[in-house]
Amino acid sequence: MVSLCTLLDLPHELLHQILLNVDPADLARVRLTCSFLDRYLRKNELLFKELYLQLWDEPVENASVSIGLTWEKRLQNAVWLQKILASDHVDSKLNDYQQVVHFITALLQVKNPTKSKNLNFFDEAFDKVNLDTLLCRSSLFEQAGDVTHVPADTEFERQLSAKLHCYYGIPIDPRGRKSKPTHPWARSLVYDLRNYDTNTMWGPFRADGSGRVDWEKVEAIMIVLGFNLKVLVEESDIPLGTLWAVRFRGAVPYSAPHLKPTLDNGLDLPLELRDPYGVTGTWLRVVCFLDYHDFYAFNFGSIPPADGGPRPPIDIREAIRFIKLGITVTKVEPPGPDDGQALPVVHFRGASRLMHAFWDPNANSELTGESPLPK
Incomplete structure (x- = not known):
């Protein structure tokens, strides 16, 4: 009589190959099934690395923002972000907004923007809910936008939202009966001379003299340029093609x-x-x-x-x-x-x-x- 081999009887090499086919989001459940699998998965950096690289790009060296220091932490953080972006619950995205922006910024640091799993992931993840919730929280949306666009309570998060909007690279300028376009208010910010002095170095920088970028001003500049380019395409015979239709690619270092x-x-x-x-x-x-x-x-x-x-x-x-x-x-x-x-x-x-x-x-x-x- 031939005895059946159980999962736990398999050599570690075969178990490794089996676990490579598990959705990373389910690894926590796998660890709860028994003490053997819990021990096997604990600090299994080789498995975590291979699982991570199946879905995301290898992190760049000396990245200014990190998704995690170990492969296990990188995988956990990327899966967490994936769940947050896939959720339809606005509160879940806003409760940890700073963490969400941090991980997005980390994943935007890729070696090759033309062949990037990270950027392909963001292409699919940024639907209208995520655009409205994550990118439309700057001060600009106090006057513009629609009911789904709610400015953040703090200046820090308003700056983060404007920064993420700039990284996204396509100006959000809603048109419709129940929304107000952003470009008139963005134009007001761009041409207001009160925003330019020695403290701001006569440019889109903070008014505290620190030289830090004022992302709300950069966001306004992007919206104004985007609107004017659209007008130019519509009203001229210049064959410009589709402008500013590629998301996030311009935020990649050395792109x-x-x-x-x-x-x-x-x-x-x-x-x-x-x-x-x-x-x-x-x-x-x-x-x-x-x-x-x-x-x-x-x-x-x-x-x-x-x-x-x-x-x-x-x-x-x-x-x-x-x-x-x-x-x-x-x-x-x-x-x-x-x-x-x-x-x-x-x-x-x-x-x-x-x-x-x-x-x-x-x-x-x-x-x-x-x-x-x-x-």
Whole structure:
């Protein structure tokens, strides 16, 4: 009589292969079945690594944000995030909002954005519920959006939401009878001169002089640019195709084309290969601006809100310039004493040309410049 072999009688190699076919979300239940499987799974880093890499990318070295220090922790955190994003319960997403954003940011750090399991996972996970709940919590949605868009209670989480919206890369600008578009309020934030002084370094930075990015301002800039590009596509005959339709890919480090961050800048290499910034090439530039009279009236035509709140929305159309740049590297030299020392200074020249019918001497010009690495 032949005796049957039980699961626990199998060699560890076969048990390992069987467990590789278990959904990682079910591993906790497997550990509860008996003490043997509990001991087998405890700190089984090889199994956890293989299970993790079946679904997600291998973490990049020296990542600024970590999904976990061990393979077991990485797997647990990724599965937790997967469950949160798959849930229809808004409260479950908001109760641990900071943790959700942390893990999303960690998984956005991938080596190859064109072949990324992480980014494919986010493509499927970010449905309308997650977009409304996670990306629409900045101050902008106090005035804009619809009933599903509720700003966060704290400035920190409002900044996190704006940052995640920017990482997402597609401006959320709802249109409909029961919603208010974001672009008029975003335009109001962008053109409000109160937001630009020495403390903000005249840019989209915090007003405390720390130099930290103000993600709500960057979010507003993205929305304004997105709206104007859409108008340009709809009203011109320029074959631009679909713009800003790819999610999250622009948030990946070194995702810009032609960037060569680790290339040796030896003197025997051609100029283009010694350029770590990838300057040489054809670039498209979009410039949007208010008419001077509208800009002046918006900032000085009325008394600003006493509480420092936002000015009224701007519904006036902006001027748009779509410009094509052709740039070539002319010289690469070592950094000077006032430059960052990690990369060389790249000098370039080129030309810019307007791509639609309006003539603008500022858009059609010759270019010269240099690209040092800031300290």
